[in-house]
Amino acid sequence: MELDKAIQSRKSVKKFSKKKPDWRKIIEAIDMARYSPMAGNLFSLKFILVSDKEKIQQLSKTSEQEFVADAQFVVVVCSNPSRTLNAYEERGDNYLKQQTGAGIQTFLLKLEEFGLATCWIGHFTDDKVKNILKIPKEINVEAFFPIGYESGIAKTKQKRKIELDRILYFEEYGKSRMVKV
Numbered sequence: 001m002e003l004d005k006a007i008q009s010r011k012s013v014k015k016f017s018k019k020k021p022d023w024r025k026i027i028e029a030i031d032m033a034r035y036s037p038m039a040g041n042l043f044s045l046k047f048i049l050v051s052d053k054e055k056i057q058q059l060s061k062t063s064e065q066e067f068v069a070d071a072q073f074v075v076v077v078c079s080n081p082s083r084t085l086n087a088y089e090e091r092g093d094n095y096l097k098q099q100t101g102a103g104i105q106t107f108l109l110k111l112e113e114f115g116l117a118t119c120w121i122g123h124f125t126d127d128k129v130k131n132i133l134k135i136p137k138e139i140n141v142e143a144f145f146p147i148g149y150e151s152g153i154a155k156t157k158q159k160r161k162i163e164l165d166r167i168l169y170f171e172e173y174g175k176s177r178m179v180k181v
């Protein structure tokens with residue numbers, strides 16, 4: 001799939017069909033995330049592939065989002081902050097968040113290329129997720145991703161995206177006009 005197409009067709013899907021994805025494709029998408037930029041090339045992310053129905057049900061409960069339980073798999077993205085914080089001290093927290101986003105976007109684009117559907121879940125109780133998946137206390141739970149195929153019956157519409165001229169400035173913040181270069 002062309003890069004533009006993957007970027008533009010990605011969308012949050014909350015209605016899944018019963019068809020089970022090949023777990024190898026999900027692993028391949030996680031594998032792609034390894035190529036994401038990381039401060040000092042210190043890779044901070046960990047991915048947990050969850051297929052157990054009971055655990056998926058519990059993750060759905062802690063997110064207070066029922067559709068999560070309909071997914072065939074959930075990938076939980078965690079970060080181990082220690083090396084980045086050691087290297088960059090107070091800037092490290094900022095870097096960790098930024099590189100988590102970079103890694104997740106790479107993962108999402110590869111899922112998109114495979115025709116797999118997901119939705120970024122950021123609302124959950126950290127301690128409950130840690131408990132369900134035996135995640136050590138020093139590890140951060142960043143987000144999780146219910147994965148399946150989009151239901152053919154209830155297709156999600158692409159969301160309207162913000163216009164370029166509302167996010168782009170030239171030379172200084174707030175300056176919307178490009179000077180001749």
Ligand SMILES: Cc1cc2nc3c(=O)[nH]c(=O)nc-3n(C[C@H](O)[C@H](O)[C@H](O)COP(=O)(O)O)c2cc1C
Pocket residue numbers: 010011012013065119120121122123158159
């Ligand atoms: C940090 C973050 C947290 C999010 N948490 C949730 C969530 O808990 N539940 C949900 O339904 N969507 C969640 N989303 C998905 C956004 O609502 C969605 O990306 C946004 O509405 C744009 O839609 P799109 O993904 O289809 O482009 C989250 C997205 C991000 C980046």
